[in-house]
Amino acid sequence: MTYKEKFEESLPKTNFKNLSFENQEFITKIAFLYEFSFQELKQIIDFAIDFNMWHEPDISKLFNEEYANRKNAFNDIRKKWENFRSKPNSYKNFSKDLYKDDVRKFSFTKFEGEKTALGSCPVASANTRCCNLLTLDAVQSCGFDCSYCSIQSFYNQDKIGFDVNFKKNLENLKLDPNQTYHIGTGQSSDSLMWGNKEGILDALFEFARKNPNVILEFKTKSNNIKYFLENEVPKNIICTWSLNTQTIIDNEEHLAASLNQRIEAAKKVSDKGVLVGFHFHPIVHYENYLEEYEEVYKTLIDTFDSKKVALVSLGTLTFIKPVINKIRSRKFKSKILQMPLTDANGKQSYPLEIKREMFKHAYDTFKPWHQDVYFYMCMEDESLWKDVFGYEYSSNNQMEEFMKMSYMGKIYKNNTL
Structure with a gap:
């Protein structure tokens, strides 16, 4: 040949x-x-x-x-x-104009789900410390266009799917009343950006009211809180925001709300009496990143009452091969793969020394919240826990139980305020 x-x-x-x-x-x-x-x-x-x-x-x-x-x-x-x-990435030569030639376009579609079942977190792994989060997929695919997002490898990015049977099927979902459940709705799409389209928030709020043993978490990068402000929110609902520095939001979290918009939305929801939380996942390594993230951490400390904050999670970039290939198929500019990728339990991520630096810096900065807020690392190597938090869990099940006890305790206190 x-x-x-x-x-x-x-x-x-x-x-x-x-x-x-x-x-x-x-x-x-x-x-x-x-x-x-x-x-x-x-x-x-x-x-x-x-x-x-x-x-x-x-x-x-x-x-x-x-x-x-x-x-x-x-x-x-x-x-x-x-x-x-x-070398540490620099976004000095980046601008929003670099995204204009590959702005994501999507359309809505409907499907008829046969039943609503509780799923497992799509990135769960036995080799990393995991909280065993259960998931409810009200919507398939996300309308934001974050360059690093793993959802893009699970669904058709051009179609946002709504299950027209979601409310009916959710009503038929049977749970053990003697068991505590932690369920998230923001794993296959953003929890709030769609508002009450197709009645999804009506259905989820009613589900929370009927099941007080459920901790129902809405995770978002949006500021679409209209439904929360206009309706009575069940006390067992926690609303959490995925936050990043404005540098990363501008250059890697396309179409999502700005940092200030997210914080302002979280404050309004918190002031209404809803428990809130914050996810720093991914923390991204770039020039002066520690200083910029520290500003965000301190803004939260100055803005929120820690007794009304349920959680802060820490995590970073972790890729599977299909996501890397999907990113390389795009025409936009991104620094997200310009990182020292090393093996992380069959996936690709930062070396442990970089992770140790970013997570310990975050936890140390949040010292004023240590007594009131549940901190954890999402899907990270268990060897990091002792160095970052000073303690570790013996298993994923132990972590899950401590997390649920903390959240339920906070819900109870929030109910009695």
Whole structure:
């Protein structure tokens, strides 16, 4: 088989189609010049995509005019790619305009669910400390366009699906009245951005009223709190906001509400007597990130009464291969994959030393809240707990029980205020 035949046979198994026409031409030229192996060619194509996505120089500018041999050529471009990944990211040359050519467009669709069943957190793993969260999927897919989101690998990103049978099926969901349940609604979509479309909030509020043994958590990046402000909220509902620095919101959390909008929405809901919480997941490593996150932490401490805050969770970027491929298929600029990826229980994430730094810094900054608020790390290696919090759980079940006891205790106190 000639190299031309090998090359043409290899292309469909790579991300070649996601390259610009200019990069396709350039990589074709160097492939025939150096006759890269399939694995080398596949990686070089991904390098080219990453350089473009990271808003770094084009591969044609980084590739030397001449190398002694194929090995030198591949090793040099791989080293340049690794150097970009190893240094802290900078968003100084980023702007919202870099997203305008790939703004996500979606439409609504309806489906008839056969029954409403409690699911497990879609990223749950036995190899990391997990709270065993149960899930209710009222909506399939999210209307926001966060570059790092794992939902994009589970559903068709162009269609937002609403289950027209959700209310009826939810009424038929049978729970053990002697068991405490922690159920989240924001795992397959944002909990609040859709408001009461198709009656989903009506159904969930009624479900919470009928089942006082349920801790029902709404997780959001929106400021759509109209329904919460206009209706009586069951005391066993917790409303939580996923927060980030404005730098990350501007450049990686496309279409979502701003940091100030999220905090203002959380404050209004809290002032109404609803328990709130905050998720810092993902904390992202970039230039001056600790200083910027610290500002957010201190803003929360100054704005909220810790006795009315149920939880603060910490986590960071963790990718499975389908999500990485999905990100590389987009045309927007993102630094989210420009990180020192290492193996994390079969997935890709930051090295433990970076995680230890980001999580310990967050927990230490929140010291004024340590006595009142439940802190945890979401889906992180159990070895981090002792270093960050000074304690650890022996199992996921133990963590789940402590979390539910804390939340129920807070709900009880909130009821008696």
